[in-house]
Amino acid sequence: MTTAALPSPVRIGLSRGVLELKAFFRERSAVVFTVAMPMILMLIFGTIFKGKVHDTNVDFRQYFAAGIIASGIMSTTFVSLGVAIAQERDDGTLKRLYGTPLPKAAYFIGKAVLALALSVLETAVLFVLGNVLFGLKPPSTPERWLTFAWVFVAGVVVCTLLGIAVSSVPRSGRGAAAVLNMPYLVLQFISGVYFPFDGLPSGVQQAGALFPLKWMSQGLRSALLPDTLLPAEPAHSWEHGRTGLVLAAWAVAGLALCLTTFRWKRRRDG
Template sequence: MTDLAMPSTLRLGLSRGALELKTFIREREAVAFTFAVPIILMVIFGTIFKGRVEGTNVDFRQYFAAGIIASGIASTTFISLGVGIAQERDDGTLKRLYGTPMPPSAYFIGKTISALVLSTAETVILFVLGGVMFGLRPPSTPERWFTLVWVFVAGVTVCTLLGIAVSSVPRSGRGAAAVLNVPYLVLQFISGVYFTFSSLPSGVQQAGALFPLKWICQGLRSALLPDTLLPAEPAHAWEHGRIALVLAAWGVAGFALCLTTFRWKRRDDG
């Protein structure tokens, strides 16, 4: 008898991705937190904020909507992956998977597919809501569509890598949500999600510019909002080259952190 060939890593990764999505959908609390929170924030703050971005004719609610979409990408990747992987390590799931013939890379492919699908779904939901409530419009040119796609893909990639990397930070799965939501909430306030970035104090701007969320927000604004917003941007330009450079640097750093910090076992397992 001949040995049965193992499925390819890609095929296993795709199967793992489908399983991840099914598991996520069955966990109603996770679905509600991941999708409902950005939607609720968009509705609440969208009814509070009024007027135009200072020095422009752009509705501030459209500026805010673009930031919430970027924040939603981070929620479905950085937070969901970081918390989910920490919990899987805590309950022994990772240890059991590591002991199977499945290549470790298939596990990460599955996580990446899940993050991409969920991020796409949330982005579509938030965009539609922003269009209905605030008049947010699709990109007006092929170039802006291209910008939207590459910023979205780069943002999902970076936040996915960072979510996998930081999953080793919490000491237990129970505390993972609390540990990871603190930096996530801080970054929202210093990255131009809730406030016009140029209106923040200079020191806060410099701190926010060190992290990828600020650049994802700026990239999405460049795709979804008119050039009449440029006077409100700190550099008075969209800085696509700098956005790509910063996100690429964070992608490399995130990948390196994944290789050096990821653990399949709990700390007390030795």
């Protein structure tokens, strides 16, 4: 008598990803907050701020739109994943999953599929909005498309890992949104999302350069905006090499934090 082979963790994880997406889109409030919030911010700031970026010919609204796309990636990964996992830990979902034959990797693959799908959706929606309202153009060359692709993928990977890792910080699921939105909001202001990065105080620039959102924003600007913007960049260069190194370092750090800090149970469960 032969025993049927069990599905691989990857196959189970992909199936869980489909279930995660169905569950997410059933929660209308979560869909609205996650997808619509960056759109609302783009509309508000795009209406308030006009003109060129410093002495360049680049419309500030296009500069801002590229940053909001990076911010949207962080919203659908770092914030949304961190909050969802913290809530699943608090209501006992993770504890029950831990006691099943489900491969542990499948759970994280499912969450990664959800994060990637939402990031693609968010990016597409924000780009279309930026194109219609502010004239944001798609990458103009194959090289710029390649830059857009690797910065997008690297940003999703980094922020997904950090979202999983930071999910262990909130003491309860109810407080997760407040705990995770605080660093997210601060990073937006110090990473050149709402304001040109070179116009920030030097100390703020140094602090922002330590975190991935600054480099994600800069990388997307390099793919979507013309080189005439370079005089407004602090290094007068797109710094693709440094962007890749910083994001790679954060990916390694995020993975290490996931492996060492992730908890399947609540603190009070021991």
